[in-house]
Amino acid sequence: MEKIIDEKKQGEALLLNKSDKNKRKLFIESYGCQMNFSDSEVVASIMASEGFNTTNKLEEADLVLVNTCSIRDKAEQTVRKRLEKYNAVKQSHNKNMKVGVLGCMAERLKDKFLEEEKIVDLVVGPDAYKDLPNLIKEVDAGRDAVNVILSRDETYADVSPVRLQSNGVSAFVTITRGCDNMCTFCVVPFTRGRERSRDPQSIIEEIDDLVTKNFKEITLLGQNVDSYLWYGGGLKKDFEKASDMQKATATDFAKLLDMVAIKYPKLRLRFTTSNPQDMTMAVIDVMSKHSNICKYIHLPIQSGSDRILKEMNRQHTREQYMELITNIKKRMPECAISQDIIVGFPTETEQDHKDTLSMMEFVQYEYGFMFAYSERPGTMAARKMEDDVPQEIKKRRLSEIIDLQQKHSGERLEKFIGQTVEILIEKESKRSKEQWSGRTTQNAVAVFPKENYKVGDFVNVKIDSCTSATLIGHAVDYSENN
Ligand code: SAH
């Protein structure tokens, strides 16, 4: 895809002198996955060197950037509504306000966005953020600007992210970008391109910086973290052809995780997302070996039916997934597991749905993220299969899945009552100014009276009761982690 510069807005050109430039305000907001939130921090950093300071007031923005999600139709509709809101604010507050669309919708719709949404001046795909300074110059000169070129090697390893709306305690560090898996329902391989891994040295440097700034918890982030592989750059398939020596010196995800856990023994480590077909026993071993790696795995299943898994092009069977769960529980009985499930994938029968429910019974997931199938243009499922499960059936199946998950989540939380768990304090509880809120290693939220503790402390908390989603307890003492 070539870069497109549209001249049609030449007439309303707004040329800024340098001093104006240094005062400009950027309002940036993100929708969708954690990767988008993390990317926005990269974008804020790139824009800061162009003289843009971030603001959290839309009304005072000179430039609005919205980082968008295409995963389901609803996600796209949410963004379209936001564009209407920006338009209203532009009319009422600042006629010169510019609006840019980033992320997956930008990549999917490309220059069509400029036709469909008059408010949009700038369209930038997930691999083109380093081109923002040039694109902004075009916009300043009154021209629309689009760059949606996907890259084979861009990882933004050399950009130091500006932490937006951070609690100062937990941060995301991106380790891979893109996805090569081609699940038939998923738009991500089209919007985020080929899988590529980031240089471990730059990952360590970013974590070093976060540790210096007193961050206490890092989540290593990727669409598919288990396929992380660094042997000097390039694509994974090139590696498969490469020499044994390269293989021997390569860093895979288990090695990376081990390295980070050893280097930062006081840092809590998390990672997401794991793909069942790529998760190795080596990763599970590393997790069980280090107490600073949180005992929580997000392990999407999507469906419990072998036939549907095959139609989805998930590269594992129901049995293989169950075996993986058994191995995880054997090594780490306390490990929490969460799921993503899609109901109503084309051709899904009542029996397929029952297979999903029985898989949930088998695993007893701590949490879940559950969705009705939403056909995405261009995906293999959209091209080859009819979206044939009626809306009402999708709805009913979704509510059955959600009900069962709620039951399991409640039961899993109740098991903590009477136990003492280590909580990392993240923020004040939303419900009470007198309480702190934080998470256990299993990612369960807990609240307890503040006493003299502060944000960023690791505290041993005895759990007295729970609601459907939150543990309630009281501090018993400082943990040795402090
Ligand atoms: N590997 C990625 C997955 C991103 S998509 C990650 O980092 O988590 C997140 C979830 O959205 C998927 O696991 C799937 O359950 C759901 N999803 C993806 N495409 C969908 C679609 N077309 N309709 C409904 N749900 C979808």
Ligand code: F3S
């Ligand atoms: Fe999407 Fe499957 Fe990759 S869900 S992000 S294609 S692992």
